[in-house]
Each structure stands twice: as C-alpha cells, then as structure tokens.
Amino acid sequence: MEFDIVIVGAGPAGSTVARKVAAAGFSVLIVDKRQELGSPIQCSGAVSRHALLENGVEPDTEFIHEPIYGFKIMNGLGGEKEIDYRKLKPNVYGTQEGANPLGYVVDRRRFDRYLLTQAERAGAKAWLKAEAIGYEQAGDDVIISIKHYNKIERVKTEIIIGADGLRSQVGKWAGIKTHIKLKELASCLQFVVDGVETNGLLELITGSQTAPGGYGWVFPKGNGYAEIGLGIIAPYTNVNAQVHLDRFIKNSFLSHRFKNARLLEVQGGGVPLASPLKKQFARNIILVGDAARHVNPITGGGIHTALSGGTVAAEFLIKHLPSGDDNSEKNLAEYQDNWLEAFGNQMWKLYDVKKKIFKEKDITIQDKKLFETMGNYFSPNSDYKKI
Template sequence: AAAAGLRVLLVDKKQELGAPIQCSGAVSAHALSAVGIPEDEEFICQPVYGFIIHDAEGNGTVLDYRELKPEEYLHRPLGFVVDRRRFDRYLARMAEQTGAELWLKTEAQGYAPRSEGIAEVFLRRLGKEHRVSARVVVGADGVQSQVGRWAGLNTHVRVGELASCLQYIMDGVETRGLLELITGKRWAPGGYAWVFPRGNGLAEVGLGVVPTLADHDARYYLEQFLHHSWMKERFRNAHILEVQGGGVPLTAPLKRPCARNLILVGDAAHQVNPITGGGIHLALQSGRLAGEFLGAFLGNGGLPTADNLAEYARRWFEQCGRTIQTLYREKRRIFRKDGRTSDEALYRTLADYFHPHSPYKKV
C-alpha cells in the first residue's frame, strides 16, 4: 500500500518485532517469490528439499524433491526454515523503505468510523494516548483477533478447532535437510509432531494438539514424544535451548473478513491451512493482496464501506479460499474417524498433500 503512495502506519504492541516466536518458520521458496521477497541469508536458517511423513510406528514416506523433481529442485531448495525474529524485521524494513512508518510498543485500543470514509483509531504508545485518522484499519493481530471484534466480526475460534502448539529449539539432533512430520494420536492428538532442521546443528522439535481430542497438554505430549517415541534415540544427546509456543486456528476462513473502514488478514481472518497449520504463505499472500487492493481502491478515491471492502475478500477467496474450504472439509472428515483410522487418514493425506504431483492445490 505504501508503494502505491498511501500513508501507512504499522503498529505493534511488542517492543521487539517477531518476539515471542509462535511459529515453526517453514516457508516455501514459491511463497517468498510470489510476493517479491528475496531469498536472503539474513533470515534464512536452513534450506529444505522435501519432506518425510512418518506414521505413529515410524514407517515413513520420503518426498525428496531433488529425486522426485530433479529438473526443478536438484540445484535449488524447495523452501526454507526461517528465523521469525529476523524475518519479521526484514519485512518491516522492506515496508519502511517503501514509505511506511513503524510504531513499536504501541497498543491499538479501538476504532470509530466517522464521516467522509474516515475512522478514528485509538492508540497507546509508550504510555501516552494517541488518536490517528485512517481510511482503513488492517487487522493482522492473529488468532482471536481483537481488531475484528471492534467491528463486530466473529473472530472467535472454538476450542475444538484451535491447535495448541509447542516447540523446542534443540541442539544435538540429527537432520537431513527435510521437514519431518510425525502423525499418530499417541504423539499429537488432533495434529502432528515435527522435526525441522534449523542449521548450525540445531533443530525445531515440536507438535500441535487439539485440546478436545487430547487428555493432556502440549508439553506432556512433547515430552512423551522426546523420551518414549520410536525417535527417542535421536534426542538422547539433545539439549533444549529455547521454548516457543502459540495457538493455530484450524478452522474455515472467515466468510466476511471486513467491515466499515476495516479488513482482516492472515490468522486474524482464519487464513490458515487447516490440515498442516501452515500460515506464513497465506499471511504473505493476503497481506500483499490487501495492500495492492487498498492501494488501487483508496488511490482512486474509493469509499471504504463494508460492501466495497468485501471485494478484497472476494479476490482472496478466488485465489485460495476455495482450496482452504476444501482442506477444512477434509480435516473434519479425518478427525471424525476413530483413533487408528484417523491416524492412517492423516498420514496418507499429508503424504499426498506434500507430494510434488499432489491432487491437492498447495496453499
């Protein structure tokens, strides 16, 4: 939006961008290139070349794109594990270089639509109250978006569709440049466990569980996975260097992520892959789409009514919303089954989804 000539103010209540980390940080090379982000060593921890999908007993499907699609991936990575702190700072710097202004340690407390297409936004920055005028507020405030609730949008996520995720940054874990996903309700009911290479001898080891399908919290299952799974020997000499966690919505996207003078993007609009839990690609995509739409719409003097801003939602739905809804129906089908059948269904679905010739459209 700033690149289109609009005045843009970025607001973050935290004093440090990207912290605390609540994401494993896996993103495809395509996701970066699609929104014009260069592959920069400043935020890349480790290139990755494919996946290993494991079932609960340790049987695996190896999807190494260097072997399955050598014409495209023999000499270039499929994607990357990124450092979210450095990645978020990199994106903020890109925005500032196009003219956006960034306020850290600033809490957005509400907004009030006024006349002539203007809204008043109430902020508290470094202990001081501020009021700024804006034509559109873009809510990118994550799960259970408060910004959306200001406008009466139902951003609530039911506990049965909210994954509780926890991961450790560990050293001493052998990895091979592939993202490993481990299925099975014994290790991660309602979700899966993962081992992602992070470079420099480090790995991200974590899992996501759905509380309504679990008897214990995420920490219990992660400790069980580390010390009692068929993978335990790989963690015998590992040490925990950092603990990270957060919630991931595994629901359908909001049908109407917009209101008068306001739109939602990313997790705030439930724009997350409901099977994999992946959200970086969709957040980048929706953010770029919102910026381009608002740059043209407001630049031409458009009035930001709820109906006019719904054009953003329509474009997003055409680009990836249909696919997300299909994956959501598939997720519900998987977890309606009994334990063993749902384990097998999730294993097969993930193996199919991440295959280079997948029947599923990637998002």
C-alpha cells in the same frame, strides 16, 4: 495525524500490505505493540521458496535458518513416506549450481524485522511499542487510538488493516465473528535443541499416540540445531502438549534420535486448524493473516497464506483508495471475493478434508487417513501446492 491506511500488527501479513501499499504511493502507518517483532516465537518458521518469491520477498541469509528440500511423513507404526525433491527433481532442487531449495526454515524474529524494513524502505511509517486500543467513526473515515510509549495518539484513516494475529482485537472491535472452537485450535509446544541430526527435510509425525488431533515435527533449524515439537487438540486428550512432547522425546519410536538433545529454547503457540473466517471485513476494516484465519487447516502453516493474503489486500487497496468509493462494508467486500478466488476456495476445500478426517470415530482409521492426507498433500502432484 492522518494516513491512508493504518495497519495493526507487523507480522508477515501486515508488513506485506504496508510494503505494497506504500510502494504504490499511499501513506501507511503500521503499528505493533511489541518491542521485538516475531517474538515470542509461536511458529516453526517453515515457508516455501515460491511463497517468498511470488510475494516479492527475496530469500536472504538475514532470516534463513536452513534451506529445506522436502518432507518425510511418519506414523510411528512403520509407515513412512519420504518426498525428497532433491531426488524427485534433481535439476530443479538441490545445492548444485542452478538448483534451489524447495523452501526454508526462517527465524521469525529476523524474518518479521526484515519484512518491516522492506515496508519502511517503501515509505511506510512504523511505530513499535504502539498498541491500538480502539476506534471511532469520523464520517467515511475512522479515528484509531494508539497507545504509543504511554501517550495516546489519535490517527485519522480510511481503512484499518487488522493484522493483529489470531487474537485479533481489531476483528472483535468491528464485531466480526472471530471466535475459534477449542477443537479447532492446536495447542503447540516446541523445543529448539542441539544434538539432533536432520538432513534438509521437514519431518512430520502423525498419529494420535504422538499428537491427538494434530501432528509432531522435527525441523532443521540451522547450525546443527533442530526444533522438536507438536500440536494437540485439547478435547482429544486428557493431558497437555507439554506431557505429549515429553513422551515424544523420551518414549517414542524417534527417542533414540533425541537422546543427546540439549535444550536451547522453549516456544509455543495456538495454531488454528480451522476454516478461514466467513467474513473478513467490516466498514473501514479489513482483516489479513491469522486475524482472518488465513492458515492452512491441514498443516497449520501460516506464513505463505499471510504473505499471499497481504498481497491480495494490498492489490485491492491500491485500486480502492483512489477510486472515490466510500469505505462501506459493501465496497470492501471485493477484498474477500478476490482472496476467495486466489486462495480461499482452496482453503475451504482443505478444511473440508481435515473435518472429514477428524469426524472419523475409529482412531485407527482416523490416524491412517491423516497419514495418507499429509503424504498426498506434500507430493509433487498435490492439488494444494499453492497454499
């Protein structure tokens, strides 16, 4: 069996590469070891509208939980900054005719399935319950071994796309330094609940009292549901995320809003608040999405960066595959150069901003800086709106 590219992982990054490369006429196999994409949910699901549109994804009721119109950043000490685009740009954002939402909270199960559907409709072949277990060199190509319903399939390909998430095994196979420090990986937990009112804003709660090293959130989830969650950095606290979330719900300045909350789902994940990987490619290998640590180091948001990184990878491959160039590390380096130019350099700047905040030893000043940075980040004048 032979494909031009094999993509390991059918999340937003992998399916974007699959859709775009298949649409350009190349043979694409995308594999995922799960039986239900997007599950278990490890993400709050917030994504901007322009992130979808600029990567060729039409907002669709199939995956949208609720439209979003802005942000409210709170610090639990009386500090509040509301950035409601319905008020700031009423002709552009809102529910009235001709206006649009700023973004959406999406259902990751439906969203990931939708993206894979689009990839398959573009011509990609997809296997679920298919775990990539290793690869070997075959001249300028590679043979990847995939365990598919207990049967080992050997597939020859030019390039393996590692879109297998933060825990990327593909990156490890290729000897790429993927290890993340404990103090740069947020331990996140969220509850989907009924009985908590929201009003179309993503509410972010900064401050070490709520979430040491990270932040808390209350997001609208559609149908009257909400998600209440937080991410902490383990070395900054001596209790786990579950304890912090319990305190946030029962004993914080927002507790009065949560008193009628009825639990519907428990979700969690490790979210990198880290720099992108310094090297995101190897011979015959390209990493995208969380696997390349294409995650916003301030917000932890990863859907936009995954879609955009997938687009950059696809555009590179569409040029590289028919070029006759071999699949050496040297020839794949251009992918990372393109990504740095499009987004990566901005992400590195954001990482420096984040690092400076948490280098501050005085917790009061650190909390103040994070609150200000979050407020500035989401403002209409932000330098970083694109990521």
